[in-house]
Amino acid sequence: MNTVISRDGTTIAYTRTGQGPALLLVDGAMCYRASGPNTPLAQEMADTHTVYTYDRRGRGESGDTTPFAPEREIEDIAALIEMIGEPVFLYGISSGAALALAAAASGLPVSKIAVYEPPFIVDGTRPPIPADYTASIETMLAQGKPGAAIRYFMRRGVNLPAPVVAMMTLMPGWSTMKKVARTLPYDAAFVTEFEHGRPLPEGRWDGVKMPALVVDGSKSPAWIRNGTRDLARVLPDAEHRTLDGQTHIVKPAALAPVLKGFFR
Known part of the structure; x- marks a missing residue:
């Protein structure tokens, strides 16, 4: 390495x-x-x-x-x-x-x-992110809920439909994403300013x-x-x-x- x-x-x-x-x-x-x-x-x-x-x-x-x-x-x-x-x-x-x-x-x-x-x-072609977007993700992560943080990111950040996000939880890559979900606020730090x-x-x-x-x-x-x-x-x-x-x-x-x- x-x-x-x-x-x-x-x-x-x-x-x-x-x-x-x-x-x-x-x-x-x-x-x-x-x-x-x-x-x-x-x-x-x-x-x-x-x-x-x-x-x-x-x-x-x-x-x-x-x-x-x-x-x-x-x-x-x-x-x-x-x-x-x-x-x-x-x-x-x-x-x-x-x-x-x-x-x-x-x-x-x-x-x-x-x-x-x-x-x-x-x-206005899609809703802006919520005002408490990053804080919500950080709260879910602090509560030990990486899956909830990813679902919130996919729905409110990426704007994916709820059925699509539900299907993602059943895919093999879901467990891999949960391992790095704690870095979601790192990405938010660079983009949320421009998502309103x-x-x-x-x-x-x-x-x-x-x-x-x-x-x-x-x-x-x-x-x-x-x-x-x-x-x-x-x-x-x-x-x-x-x-x-x-x-x-x-x-x-x-x-x-x-x-x-x-x-x-």
């Missing part, structure tokens, strides 16, 4: 594969190297890039240190980039896209950034001065596609792409050619 030590002493586990310019992939909520879309994406990208995947703190083989603050996750990315030893291409998906944007805006050596469907709610049905604020990501690619899927819900387009509008140097036939669960084989064309 490859590891780096973050600024607060937390061990962050990572995998390196392929050869070429360095590309660092950032996972979304409850995903990590052994369970999520970025490991298969890394395999698709490995013929043209040296790809780094890692377990965000509190997940997989990475450690965790309390108390949590959003800055700690940015420091984790900083430690990985320092280990890599050169400016990187950076990619994030879903809430990991919001983390990647925050890392790039902080001034880390990122040459280009690409994001897929950050879960921003910028209009208002257009994204001008100037919020002025620090993201490098070229950016903002991608969505043509079959994704209107609310998340609208948020993706609005992000492209407010970023200083961004282009927007839609992948035909793709949903929020984007297929690596469909996404990789677009990323290869951009990360040159």
Whole structure:
């Protein structure tokens, strides 16, 4: 297992594969190297890039240190980039896209950034998150109810229909998600500011001065596609792409050619 030590002493586990310019992939909520879309994406990208995947703190083989603050996750990315030893291409998906944007805006050596469907709610095409969204999740976790926290996240955060969420509890991956449910507030820290049905604020990501690619899927819900387009509008140097036939669960084989064309 490859590891780096973050600024607060937390061990962050990572995998390196392929050869070429360095590309660092950032996972979304409850995903990590052994369970999520970025490991298969890394395999698709490995013929043209040296790809780094890692377990965000509190997940997989990475450690965790309390108390949590959003800055700690940015420091984790900083430690990985320092280990890599050169400016990187950076990619994030879903809430990991919001983390990647925050890392790039902080001034880390990122040459280009690409994001897929950050879960921003910028209009009335779906209900905004409740005002006590994060507090509710934290209360459920403190009560030892990770399953309830995940169901609440899926219903109020992701906006999935109740029958779909009920079916998810019967799937084999449910137990895996429960093991990392305690990190749901970590993702919330990067996205809740932008989930209240208002257009994204001008100037919020002025620090993201490098070229950016903002991608969505043509079959994704209107609310998340609208948020993706609005992000492209407010970023200083961004282009927007839609992948035909793709949903929020984007297929690596469909996404990789677009990323290869951009990360040159």
